[in-house]
Amino acid sequence: MKAVGIVVEYNPFHNGHAYHVEQTRKKSNADIVIAVMSGQFLQRGEPALLPKWQRAEMALLAGVDIVIELPYRFATQKADTFALGAISLLGHIGCSSICFGSEAGAIDPFFSTLHFLEQNKKAYEEKIKSFISQGLSYPSALSSAFLELNPTEEIVDLSKPNNILGFQYVKAINDLGFNMSALTIQRTIAGYHDQHFTSESIASATSIRKALFSPSGSLKEISHYVPSTTMTILADYNKSFKQFQHWENYWPLLQFKLLHTTTAELRNIYEVEEGLEYRVTEAALQATSFQDFMTKIKTKRYTWTRLQRMCTHILTNTTVSEMRQNMAHASYLRLLGMSENGRMYLNKWKSHTSIPIISKLSAYQGEDINLDIRASRIYALGARKEVIQSLLIMDYEQPPIYVKA
Structure with a gap:
């Protein structure tokens, strides 16, 4: 079958x-x-x-x-x-x-993009780091770095959410070495x-x-x-x-977790980094809802999605070491x-x-x-x-x- x-x-x-x-x-x-x-x-x-x-x-x-x-x-x-x-x-x-x-609706551009990025891997990674250091969010840094490489062949638009995931599926098939074809x-x-x-x-x-x-x-x-x-x-x-x-149902639990956890303990939670432990603790003291809390912690550097994932890990008390186990497959x-x-x-x-x-x-x-x-x-x-x-x-x-x- x-x-x-x-x-x-x-x-x-x-x-x-x-x-x-x-x-x-x-x-x-x-x-x-x-x-x-x-x-x-x-x-x-x-x-x-x-x-x-x-x-x-x-x-x-x-x-x-x-x-x-x-x-x-x-x-x-x-x-x-x-x-x-x-x-x-x-x-x-x-x-x-x-x-x-x-x-995109066609599969060939995904493979062209994969081939292009493999050829320009070092330059691509350096440009990503440069854009992140300028304060761009990770997704924005990826898109900006890609465009700055001036791709000339048929490529996929990596600013679109489904294209981004599709490209990563194609890349994962290649990285894992599976004999699996990709369709879109x-x-x-x-x-x-x-x-x-x-x-x-x-x-x-x-x-x-x-x-x-x-x-x-x-x-x-x-x-x-x-x-x-x-x-x-x-x-x-x-x-x-x-x-x-939805998230508002969990706000009392998240607020409790933030207010009884030390900043040192928060730093051990996955995706709490670069001083975010101080920002979320302060916001938890002031916010009246999850929406209010998110608005208070949102910055140009971090997307709403990235911050919500961090909140999920805080809520579930998921540490860096736990998430990094068995991440290869x-x-x-x-x-x-x-x-x-x-x-x-x-x-x-x-x-x-x-x-x-x-x-x-x-x-x-x-x-x-x-x-x-x-x-x-x-x-x-x-x-x-x-x-x-x-x-x-x-x-x-x-x-x-x-x-x-």
């Missing part, structure tokens, strides 16, 4: 994602679509709207065959590390190709960061979340932009848990769900993978999964008091979602 991989967050799964899954299957001519999906905290440093299990079910009901979790140490990282972890997992589970959405689908209509609805049926996950959390927001308002199966899962979750997760496959075809594929493939497939957390003794466990526990604490316990035990009691055709 031929498998194609996709890297996703599904926060939540919407019509654009459904199109991606459909086109991925067609473009790759694969029998199985395998999604590597971020867990409870996401690449932009945000808690997921709802837990990984519900998001995995959304994917399976919309045509994905297998959903595996991207571990916390990769899921909450900048694009290159995020991509390395995802591609590592897709390689271990036997994917012969990966398909991603991009603003044009991202149209709704941009990754779009804040508002601009189409009758396609919207970004950002605009969907914004609509849900607006003062007059309701599930009805997003019904045109998500599959009916997503709507049902969102409605059921909201009925049972009374709210969707994923060391386990955490199975979140499968279709009937996915089950058959796993039965055939499981003897070929060199890393363990975890379907029951209590049966796995490795310490490398401790970060994921802790992240899930902290995530649960952002829920309403009466449902925290059910979320706390979900990671241990929830078996992989099974969707029979």
